[in-house]
Amino acid sequence: MKILVAEDEPIMQKTIALRLKKDGYQVVTTDNGREALNLIATEAPDLIITDIMMPYASGLEIVGTVKKLEKKVPIIVLSAMGQENVVVEAFDLGADDFIAKPFSPNELSMRVKRLIAP
């Protein structure tokens, strides 16, 4: 199972990737939205975890593009506190789940397991 992690904060990106690798997933990472869109096409991930605030293309644009392509890839959106409106918008666009910062990597791991089996 391959997971794409799109997060521009290096420590958070590494943390999420490490946690998922420990769970047995193959992880592809990127720190910007434009590259994430390219990786979705080339790597065909089974799940996408994306931060909302990303350079070049936001998490919302990623959700919108994936769902427009009618790809059945589950998407988890990472949001900061106070971004409730954006989260609602992400759900409207087709996001499958969201997790608000601060979050526990273990919780993220459980949500991933709920959406895909390793």
Add this chain to the structure above:
Amino acid sequence: MTIFLYLSSTAEAYTWFLQAAYGFIAGVAGLLFSVFVFRKQRFVKQQKKAALRLLFSDLIAETVVCESQEEIDVTLQTFLATNGKLLQKPFARDLLVKEIVKTKDDISGSSAENLRLLFEKLNLDKDCYQRFRSKQWHVKARAIQQLAEMQQSQYLVKIYRETNHQNKAIRTEAQLAVVKLTGFKGLRFLNIVSHPVSQWQQLSLLHQLNDSAADESNLRKWLSSENETVVEFALRLAEAYQCYALHDDVLACLQHTSAAVRHQALLALREVSNDSTPTALIHYFFRATKQEQLLILDLLGDIGSADTEIGFLETLQQCDDEMLRHRAGQALQQIRPASTAVSLLSGFSKQAV
């Protein structure tokens, strides 16, 4: 002779001009060289910082996902085996503190606890305490923030002493820190604070309190504080925690000389009201300012129900002030939605006349 003098003076002027030109060129070259050296040093420093960030991000990420203390120890030992000397440099240690604190903001649960352990195992709390003792206010304020973020309760007493510091940044960071470390109990600095607690600080403190239980006896004391911003904040707390037992104390704040306190008291009354509140508000109405009167009418719409309030609002429907008439109509509509159409119509007909 004249020609000789002319030639010698021209030669002197020429020499002087040459010397000035050389001096100018040397000056410009020196300036350009210093700019180059400065930019080079800054570039090297930035490169060094980026390399350190990369290195620390590995350590932090690996620590966050550790599942036991033993695993943290192994991760740390592996890191120190290759980078131990690096962590003796103050610049590197300062950067590591910043990176850990920044990450802790985004992480919760046992992973956040892992970061606290890493912070303590590297004695970074001692570094922060050194900065806490600094004479520079911004260094001290940042150290307080970092100690609180990393839950370093052993420094609580020292931080508490700074909650009434004359410097605003130090004072506000210390106040937030004690609340972060001890919850509602940390608010006891309100007993001693003599400086104003700004509106922003009040909201930050409320945000920091989260689910801590309120202590009503302290709140009662703060409601009669000499520091009017403390009274204002206590009213915010009474509102947020819905302290019904403090109803009479909140009501008494309507007699306060500060307009901000009276306004906050009215807002708090919405949350702590009882059967006697509408009558008390009606009594106060005629002594209130226009803004307060409008707020009271909104409140009566929310909490009023008896005939007394309805009668009062109906009377206001006959007054000359259009805004009061309108708000009274709205309040009536809230209290008895079905039967207010007639009252509203009478208000509009008066306006038409």
